[in-house]
Amino acid sequence: MILHFVERVLQTILVLLVISFVAFMLISTLGDPLGVLLPPDATIAERNALIARLNLDQPLLQRFWSFVMGILQGDFGLSYRTQQDVGAMIAERLPATVELAFVSLLITIVLAIPAGILCGVKPKTLVSRAIMLVSIAGITLPNFVIGILLIAVFSVHLGWFPSFGRGTVVELGNWTTGLLTVSGWQAIILPAFTLASFQMTFVIRMLRTQLMEVGHSEHIRFARARGLSETRVWFVYAIRNALLPTVTMLGLQLGNIIAFSVVTESVFAWPGLGSLFLQSVQSADIPVIAIYLIFVGAVYMLINLAVELSYPLIDPRLKRRSA
Structure with missing residues (x-):
């Protein structure tokens, strides 16, 4: 039973990472965040600060890692439409x-x-x-x-x-x-x-x-x-x-x-x-769309995990089979 629980949790984490990568590629390949978030009279210093804020000066995999860690810390990026968090x-x-x-x-x-x-x-x-x-x-x-x-x-x-x-x-x-x-x-x-x-x-x-x-x-x-x-x-x-x-x-x-x-x-x-x-x-507010996709994927996976783990509570015979 414990091994089954661990296996299902690891599968859930893996699927969430895949969903996060798809959302990250959506943000990275669609739209121009600098052109949307910066005013026309923005200085070079403001441009460089936004590049550092969005981790655009990092390699792709490092940006994805920063993206995932930011989500875990509550940093979901900036909206192109409202420029809010x-x-x-x-x-x-x-x-x-x-x-x-x-x-x-x-x-x-x-x-x-x-x-x-x-x-x-x-x-x-x-x-x-x-x-x-x-x-x-x-x-x-x-x-x-x-x-x-x-x-x-x-x-x-x-x-x-x-x-x-x-x-x-x-x-x-x-x-x-x-x-x-x-x-x-x-x-x-x-x-x-x-x-x-x-x-x-x-x-x-x-x-x-x-x-x-x-x-x-x-x-x-x-x-x-x-x-x-x-x-x-x-x-x-x-x-x-x-x-x-x-x-x-x-x-x-x-x-x-x-x-x-x-x-x-x-x-x-x-x-x-x-x-x-x-x-x-x-x-075409790509960051909001991407985070929404991650949220929906997380909801589906967590609900599916909770449902599967509740089966032995409903039918004890399943607990004996998984033992």
Whole structure:
């Protein structure tokens, strides 16, 4: 088990180094930082100081090493568009994206898991058929269409929720949150549900498929032959076997929520990392784009690592196999 943990951590570090190198080459080969960051009347001393600040006077591999060490120390470089520290820009937008991802995942867990269990345990009921019919819309309709429909119904027609912005936020040290105010919760409901709609569809359909498959397995038949109740058969034996792929899906979907919230944040004018990335693409702000790619890669790898390491906790048989 320990060797497996060490192996997975080393693989994660290696992949993050590869992602960092790709981002570094993106910064090094695209754009002219001196032409963008220096004013037209800049002196030679200012030019040399910026060259030293950006490590442009070093060999390529040494610059990459300085780039990696700078990231580890919190130095993410300068934005071409605003000439601000990229780390400060990321830190300013991060709370909004994290809260949106958290609420979206919470909606997915609360709604999709019970719906998936119902559809798997009783697939022929009218409610299960209705859930599966509605879930088709979650697959076929793009996020921006769902977002626009929600705005039209709940913001324009009913006036229940705001159509843009984050609402009133509260500062907790260096962190800002809207989850402590009523307007913050009102503002996050529609974008969070828009993001969750696609994830809920996958979780419902996967959990339903897994439960229906497990329900016909030998050990479930044996449990029924022993005279166990249907509730105990499904909720003690069947669901445990269906949880592993579901947990994997939830972990990957959390990464998707953070990485691909660009469209949803744009529709709702949500001040998160997705909207920052979109602005950076429109203005060719290469350093911000590169750091965003590293951040997304790190999120995916760390979530994937956490999911894999949680498998033995869900199913102890895996712990014995890896021993």
